[in-house]
Amino acid sequence: MQYRPVPLKATLDSLPPVWPEDLIPEIEAILQASPSMVFVLDDDPTGAQTVHNASFLTEWSLDVLLSERYQPEEATFLLINTRAKTEEEAVKINTDLGLEFSRLSRQLRIPISVISRSDSTLRGHFPAEVDALAEGMGNSHDGIIFIPFFIQGGRYTIDNVQYVSEGNMLVPVAQTPFAKDSAFGYKSSNLCDWIEEKTQGRVSSEEVITISIDEIRIGGPDAVEEKLKQVDQNNICIINSADMRDLDVVALAI
Known part of the structure; x- marks a missing residue:
């Protein structure tokens, strides 16, 4: 139509x-x-310009993610920049992050909420990124x-x-x-x-x-x-x- x-x-x-x-x-x-943690995966660095009162990370090892548990902000943004990458690269990053979030949730014994942030004009690796993230987290959504x-x-x-x-x-x-x-x-x-x-x-x-x-x-x-x-x-x-x-x-x- x-x-x-x-x-x-x-x-x-x-x-x-x-x-x-x-x-x-x-x-x-x-x-x-709530004891939960909220992570936002941003596929483009320009998106972070419109938010405040949040942590921003450009790396996401388990130790780094664990340290966010003790920060005062209510959400953590991960600048993964996958819109500038190939779909294969974007899938790997999201799968790896999903696995890390699963480990983090088990280690801290708290729920993890994850938001995949992309483009309001509909550009990005959808649904590949979301599917990969869900798979990494054990499809628990x-x-x-x-x-x-x-x-x-x-x-x-x-x-x-x-x-x-x-x-x-x-x-x-x-x-x-x-x-x-x-x-x-x-x-x-x-x-x-x-x-x-x-x-x-x-x-x-x-x-x-x-x-x-x-x-x-x-x-x-x-x-x-x-x-x-x-x-x-x-x-x-x-x-x-x-x-x-x-x-x-x-x-x-x-």
């Missing part, structure tokens, strides 16, 4: 109001009470939650379509130069179709679970939690988002 550019302001104004409660205090309380929203860069996910803001318009991502990338090109703006395209049909568009902005903003954390319970190892779940509060709702539900 061909999607057309749409007006930015009118499109955002047409959405339901964001969830009214500030959920950050509750999220922070849960994180502080419940599913893959896919969130390409990035408000700082003007990237919105609405009705399962990824948009890039250009001036006062939202342009479907497959109609931008990003989709013509020589290494990571693609044809689909609809993320369900994009996942089918990138998995070469292993995951069909009909199998992809989606959580809409209506579900997030009207149903809130409880509704999102119920939807997430449908996700298992064989599923990918797309999160629609057009405001940071949308992600707060999803984070609390998770």
Whole structure:
């Protein structure tokens, strides 16, 4: 299906109001009470420019990862730079990291949460990196939650379509130069179709679970939690988002 550019302001104004409660205090309380560690694997060094209050590592031996247990930050970013590498190299790095995280979890006897951070314009070694990471960690995950929203860069996910803001318009991502990338090109703006395209049909568009902005903003954390319970190892779940509060709702539900 061909999607057309749409007006930015009118499109955002047409959405339901964001969830009214500030959920950050509750999220922070849960994180502080949890013994788990959170690691973010960043496939490109420019992504780290938009975060704060996090540790940053460029090496990831077990000893280095162990030392992060005693740091005050709530998350640790690993700058793995795999977008600049071949798929084979990216797979090896992610597999090795998955094995290290498994060892770390066993040694510390705490859960490890891992986020694979890639490009909001859909360039990167997907699904190869995520699959390799999951395999390295023993496929202990419940599913893959896919969130390409990035408000700082003007990237919105609405009705399962990824948009890039250009001036006062939202342009479907497959109609931008990003989709013509020589290494990571693609044809689909609809993320369900994009996942089918990138998995070469292993995951069909009909199998992809989606959580809409209506579900997030009207149903809130409880509704999102119920939807997430449908996700298992064989599923990918797309999160629609057009405001940071949308992600707060999803984070609390998770």
